[in-house]
Amino acid sequence: MFSCLLCENETCYVSKWCDSCREIKNIMNVYGAKKVNNIVKRVCVRNQDQVDNKIKLEKDKQDKEEKEAKELEEKLKKQINKNEKK
Numbered sequence: 001m002f003s004c005l006l007c008e009n010e011t012c013y014v015s016k017w018c019d020s021c022r023e024i025k026n027i028m029n030v031y032g033a034k035k036v037n038n039i040v041k042r043v044c045v046r047n048q049d050q051v052d053n054k055i056k057l058e059k060d061k062q063d064k065e066e067k068e069a070k071e072l073e074e075k076l077k078k079q080i081n082k083n084e085k086k
């Protein structure tokens, strides 16, 4: 019984890599390890400012969705009231 050489988390019986890591390995084979490494660092490794900004963006997005849901609910309630009066 071996663990995956990349994530060191999953158990592998026949391969060196688990299915997820095999996919990553395939991408590395196509684009090169250096390019994949750069992309992972650029996307996944964040400094505190970037983390704070991402949190703010997610919160703004959530607030907007909640506002839209409330507006839709109000609209539907008005529509229902209008239909009941007919």
Ligand SMILES: [Zn+2]
Residues within 6 Å of the ligand: 004, 005, 006, 007, 008, 009, 010, 017, 018, 019, 020, 021, 022
């Ligand atoms: Zn793995």
